[in-house]
Amino acid sequence: MVSERIGLYIDKKGISYYAFENSINASRGAISKAVKENKSIGSSMLEQIMAVYTDLNPVWLLTGQGEMFVGNEEMLLNKNIETYQLKTDNAMEMQQIPLYDIEAVAGLVPLFQDSKSQEPIDHISIPHLPKCDGAVYVTGDSMYPLLKSGDIVLYKEIHDLKNEIFWGEMYLLSIDMSGEEYITVKYIQKSEQHGFVRLVSQNKHHQDKDVELGKIKALALVKASIRINAMH
Template identity: 55%
Template sequence: MVAQRLSQYIEDKGISLYAFENTLKVSRGSISKAIKDDKSIGSNVLENILRNFDDINPVWLMTGKGDMYVNSEPSYKPERTFLLRTDGKKEIQRIPLYDTQAAASIVNTFNGKQNIIDYISIPNMPLCDGALPITGDSMYPLLRSGDIVLYKIIQDIQEGIYWGEMYLVYLNDNGDDMTLVKYVQKSDKGEEYIKLVSQNQHHAPKDIKIKKVKAMALIKASIRVNSMS
């Protein structure tokens, strides 16, 4: 039934029935009651749903055939994974891919406030908060400009660093905002500093004050897109 497939969609999106009904601007309980009683949903309500949630596949919703989403995201195989021993793996997850070129600040991206280009699904990966393409050659040849990195946001920068791991580091240095991909190591200058180290030997390590770091994310995996021309 349509109502049960709609219930699957709402659950997969991770939104509440109340929020769903609120988006549609329908009376509270109207959708939840139809789902609970497995009743038919009127055509005007279905049109409202498809207008407000344009990622749902109308053929799947009406018939159960095909995929739940209009453009089902491809399942990628990561080029590399960077796992901690404590990482638990999730069988499947939809990881948002963000448009960093349009982002004024990566902090907005970390907060989910920038445009999502698409979603990436990778089986048996640790939980990730997002993915984005990188630029620059500081981590070459491990990472190349254009590679996509999948990351987990660090909530407590002071206490949450795993030394020697690779991070996205957003910092303000002398008034300049910059986003770097670096290994983060302990600094010989003391606890107020961290050392940023590149894979590319042409980039010298740099010690910076940790208070300059505005956001950090632990890199969990990378994807390389090889285009054929």
């Protein structure tokens, strides 16, 4: 079954089902359930998988013939870690940073309000990082190519929005959009409008947007990002 081979591929890559589903814009559990229950996966989803994971041999995926990876070579996994430190940051020798599922905790607001009661899906240990409160998977392409869907961002919570914003830095934030929570990663710059901030994307296809400071319900400074690459 195709779903079984996708499960083998995910295991070989060493990534979680959550990260895999995020990277192909699939709903939570869509792939893991299909693999566990040996169910078929739609053609549009298969096309998305092959578009994102170009090292996956489509012949092997669809027929089981040949090798799992394109080029008939074993894969090496490499983690790219980018840090975004302030001059005032003190690097920590080692820390256990909890990795949270935003969907499971129902958004950043409840996560930041009571993180101790939330169950992380894993912990991340990277030496010599500044103090971080947690980590989450990124979705969307607003910070592409710096960040892409499926990357992990590690953050430090900001509680005093009026006085603790460092202009021009990258933030993970929750915005109230007509009663709905909108979670994104953006640069925050000063706005020409009083009481507003300007949200700026790395991706030039996204326009800058001024939002009321009061609409920001949760804010965290991005301290590092992790991207898992597969190399032949």
